[in-house]
């Protein structure tokens with residue numbers, strides 16, 4: 552599990568129970584354990600409002616697959632999908648995360664989406680930048696990658712603003728995809744500034 556706080560947002564690995572509930576209900580409240588962090592307070596629990604437009608069409612289509620995967624591997628560690636919660640009102644505003652653990656080359660790929668009614672407020676950039684910094688701070692990660700459709704300039708802009716560089720393109724059934732990567736040499740790795748909670752970095756930094 553991974554918890555990362557940014558000035559406005561909190562990224563938390565999506566609990567399996569939340570995915571199951573979303574498959575049955577469109578709009579609900581759920582209390583989730585996020586670990587000790589400023590948003591949750593000392594008990595490390597948070598009641599989050601999941602609105603109908605969360606997590607977006609693509610992630611919702613994947614939920615049955617992700618739930619089945621969690622049934623096989625109940626604790627995927629930090630390398631899984633997450634929910635982005637707006638700290639001021641505990642509203643789930645986005646869905647993003649890592650598609651799988653780092654491969655043999657130290658590469659992890661991210662995916663991201665923000666509730667349509669909340670586009671253009673910088674939520675994707677704020678969260679992508681924070682989770683990428685968190686990933687690159689891990690010793691087994693050398694590179695974070697992402698793909699976006701050429702026809703999706705907002706997505707490309709999020710990656711540019713988050714420090715990614717275009718490294719090529721490929722064709723897919725959905726259209727032409729732009730390939731992006733973000734890598735930081737170990738010696739130049741900046742500290743992860745976002746306050747985070749969890750086992751990899753102690754009570755106020757890392758992954759829960």
Ligand SMILES: CC(C)(COP(=O)(O)OP(=O)(O)OC[C@H]1O[C@@H](n2cnc3c(N)ncnc32)[C@H](O)[C@@H]1OP(=O)(O)O)[C@@H](O)C(=O)NCCC(=O)NCCS
Nearest residue numbers: 663664665670671672673674675676698699704705706708
């Ligand atoms: C892509 C997505 C995540 C962006 O979320 P967001 O919270 O609106 O992103 P941000 O506000 O952080 O940044 C968006 C940037 O794109 C820019 N942008 C938006 N529409 C644009 C367009 N048509 N052309 C060029 N730039 C555009 C915004 O101006 C902003 O850049 P700026 O800060 O320099 O002005 C959101 O649109 C989304 O969820 N889309 C559906 C899922 C998706 O496409 N995911 C990406 C899969 S690769």
